Amino acid sequence: MISVRSLIGIGMCALVSLLGSNTVFAQGPAAAPTGTIQERVAELEKKSDAASLWNTLGFKISGYVDASYVQNFNNPATNVTNMRIFDTQANSFVPQLFQLMLEKPADAGGTGLERAGFRARMNFGAEARFSRARTNFRPGTDNTEMDTQELYAEYIAPLGNGLKIQVGKINTLVGYEVINSFENPNFSRTFMFGLSQAFTTTGIRFTYTFNPMVTAVIGLVNGWDNIEDNNKSKTIEYLLAFTPHPRFGVNWFGTWGGEQSNCQGAGTSQAIPAPPGNTCFNAAGQVIPFGDPSAKRFVNGLIVTVKPTDSDTVILEPYYVNEGNAALDPQKQPSLGGNASGNARWNGMVTYWIHDFNDQQQPHAFSLRGRGEIWEDAGGFR
Template sequence: MKKRILKAALLLILLFVSGAHAEEAKPAGTGLDDIKNMLGLSIYLQGGYNYNFENPDSGENRLRVFDHKANSFTLDLAQIVFNKDAAVGGVGYRLKLSAGETAKFIHATGLGINEGDDPAKSDPFDLTEAYIDYVAPLGKGLKFRFGKFVTLHGAEVIEAKDDMNYSRGLLFNFAIPFTHTGLMVGYPFSDKFGVNFYVVNGWDNFKDEGSSKTLGLTVNLTPVEQVSAAFNFMNGREVGGVTGGDTNRFLSDTVITIKPAKNLTFVVNGDYAVQSDAAPDGGDAKWYGIAGYCKYDFSDLFSAALRAEYFDDNDGVRTGTAQKVKEVTFTPEFRVAKNLIVRPEYRHDWSDKHAFDSQHNTLDKKNQDTVALGVMYMW
């Protein structure tokens, strides 16, 4: 699978390079920056160290995904991205290739991972995004996107550099999907109101395993400059019924961002989901939660962020245990050089069930404390 992905990626790169040269109306420069700009090339590197105060023999930080390894240095992500924005009446593209520990957990089913596979043992290479954009010259520009793209749900994303914290929260890990494959159509009615409608294979599915497609809608509002909101909805058939069949899954996701001052940002994220016939008793399974974020920029070189979350996995279908989980995370940020970010972090998780490990036992504690140091570089 890895070889097939890399061959496909190389083919796409060659096509993009050929297209870029064909479109060039005047002689292109030969410098590194000229080539980088011509291809829309960027590189991202992310890694860190995570320490669990219990020093568990299992080596696991429970209820974590990307940062699940305790007391270990980890190469989280090594990404290469080729990107071209589509102008009105033009074509754009995005190709994102990922490698590292994080790449194991963002595979779409049918592309690097299969139903029932252990993500921790999967391929550390992932074709994260590969899509083509076309903006039709209708009104303000009707955008069509076809291919594989990251989800519009949630307040956090795969790359830590674009989040407030180094670790990802409970809602990102368990409440929402990572990527979709299909078609999305978007239109900005004004600077304050826009919509996206999409038809996709489902949650993290490259190959659709449900009996019908999943439909999604995103409504973006910016009533004033300091306030923005995104309302996301998805509904479709997904594998996950207690009888082994596919069932209906609905997700509602809301993200509200408030910037009362230039250097202060508040974010609130709420999720609610229900899947029919997926609970252990054969009934509807539900999960929901809320997260709050606050970040303050003290200067151009230093910021600090705080995140607090509550997640209710009412039937245990997302975390494996019917439980109510909370976490609080404090993350200073140091921008020590151009495009280089360093984030130390302290995080405390706790549950109403025994969901965490002590040193010599598994799942015998109700809380977990970790500290981490994350490093991110963009080129």
């Protein structure tokens, strides 16, 4: 007898971070043109060199390197720490990430092409292997340690305060954490992010800032981590940010849409749909995982940020998801002659605490970060 499994994860993590410094070089005033034609031509050639053209176009290039050592005191024989996200390698030094990012931020105050921009973010290393495997471009376990985390174009239309339009693969709106550890409070990620939230979405996104207190975002995407859509429906993503005071802010985020695959191609390119309804078989006649593309996944969450003192920040993230026709009820599986019709539910709560010992905008900034988490997968779906 197979029982419905419930998973509850409780994680605690603390980290002292050391942030590096950035150095900016200013370009001096251009020299006045000299007398001879040859000298003036030489001066013009200098002005059109690659560095000047790069700055004129507004391109920016940046990079990041992340390495780690993780100790598991249980010393698992497989050297794998179960239920972790990116830090699964036990008792091992790991080159987690080498990242290169080329971008041209769109300028809302510019004209013409200055309002257009793009971002291309490439990841290499162990983290890239996990994030790439989450997409349906190379589903499942993928040993390729390269991933295009973000690749999108953007344009700020001159409508009101400026309507930002982004098209491509972008970091998700869902949740507080993102893929890269240096953009999160802690090195490790929550169960809630790694096991129950999207990493990226591919589609079109609109962002509009009404005033310094209110920003709204809405998008139409292929679904969670889908570079290529796995069904005929689209997912709506949304976020509403409200910051009435510098010490208090609330972000309401979510998605709604069909996330399950069509039967065609499920598990094998030769899969075909067959009665009853959602049951799928491969070429050998074996039942394989099916999908109900008409079922909807509803995601709802908040990010509440409170700054009680100049040095302390508290972040709360309650999170809830419900998906139709998805629960792993063994009595409703196709292999037993039925159709899965139960709803899946997963939810959680994460609290972050950040204490800054000095000015975080200055070199050699120190802070202490703590995290507490409760996460539940009531039907074992995730």
